[in-house]
Amino acid sequence: MxxxxxxxxxxxxxxxxxxxxxxxxxxxxxxxxxxxxxxxxxxxxxxxxxxxxxxxxxxxxxxxxxxxxxxxxxxxxxxxxxxxxxxxxxxxxxxxxxxxxxxxxxxxxxxxxxxxxxxxxxxxxxxxxxxxxxxxxxxxxxxxxxxxxxxxxxLQVSSGKRVEDLTLVVSRSHRNQRLDYLLQNLPCQNQKSVGSVGCKIATIIEQHADIYISLSGKSAPKDWDIAAPELILTEAGGKFTHFDGTPLQYNTGDINQWGGLLASNGEYHELLCKEAEKILAQFDQD
CATH class of the missing domain: 3.30.540.10 (Fructose-1,6-Bisphosphatase, subunit A, domain 1)
Structure with missing residues (x-):
């Protein structure tokens, strides 16, 4: 090879x-x-x-x-x-x-x-x-x-911001109530609308945004939506994991990436993952 x-x-x-x-x-x-x-x-x-x-x-x-x-x-x-x-x-x-x-x-x-x-x-x-x-x-x-x-x-991701000053890159089309509730209740409220996961992650590694969240509803993003963007983010110093911190896995026989996924510049990654789980638990109780 x-x-x-x-x-x-x-x-x-x-x-x-x-x-x-x-x-x-x-x-x-x-x-x-x-x-x-x-x-x-x-x-x-x-x-x-x-x-x-x-x-x-x-x-x-x-x-x-x-x-x-x-x-x-x-x-x-x-x-x-x-x-x-x-x-x-x-x-x-x-x-x-x-x-x-x-x-x-x-x-x-x-x-x-x-x-x-x-x-x-x-x-x-x-x-x-x-x-x-x-x-x-x-x-x-x-x-x-x-x-x-x-x-x-x-390229390197951004660093040195306060959590309140981070910018979320969000979808124009793939939205649902749970995701909207989550985004409304996060500590950072700056948002930028960008299509395509690849373009969203490019926005983070170009330092125009800091966070992207994917939340599966009836459907989930597929391996081909996430695999290439994940590596360009993590190699630029960012993180891309499930909300519980576990790494993403590909080529497992199931092409769906279920659950909550968080991509970030890495600085407040664990804090934001925990916060996201807490906010969704509130939503699911209501």
């Missing part, structure tokens, strides 16, 4: 290529610029998702093959047939278009997520934000970088 830096170089190149394809659909310059919106389990899926998924899978498989790696992409994932599948130790977890609603509504907040997971934890991640023309990448223990046409720079 190639070493991690060689694999990262390939993943970054693929990330930029995927970003270019999405931009061509977004700006109507693609060969087939008519975005046919279909709904899969109530989520919008466009021809752009499918085109980018095919591109990423073909490029990675052509360069890296199928011997060492399994591949899970949002667009090709089939729900397990009830038969327990032995999960491969190395798996690529891919979201070709995170933030489809934002893509369709033209907010610019959409991203490409590519993560390489070993056993249950990410070791390499690429998050491309096409409209910002930025690509964030990280390897386990290697730090987080942002790449633009001008080169790469290391």
């Amino acid at each position: 190639k070493d991690l830096q060689e694999i990262l170089a390939i993943a970054r190149e693929v990330g930029w290529g995927a970003a270019e394809i999405l931009r061509s659909y977004y700006h109507g310059t693609a060969k087939d610029p008519n975005l046919e919106v279909q709904y899969k389990q109530n989520e919008p899926v466009t021809v752009a998702d499918v085109a980018v998924s095919q591109y990423i899978l073909q490029r990675l498989q052509a360069t890296l093959g199928n011997e060492d790696f399994a591949y899970i992409s949002e667009e090709t994932y089939q729900l397990p047939s009830g038969v327990a599948q032995a999960s491969a130790p190395w798996v690529w977890i891919i979201d070709p278009l995170d933030g489809t609603r934002d893509f369709i509504q033209k907010t610019g907040d959409y991203a490409v997520h590519i993560a390489l997971v070993k056993e249950t934890r990410p070791v390499l991640a690429v998050v491309a934000v096409p409209e910002a023309q930025k690509l964030y990448y990280a390897t386990k223990g290697g730090g987080t970088f942002v790449e633009t046409r001008d080169g790469s720079l290391p």
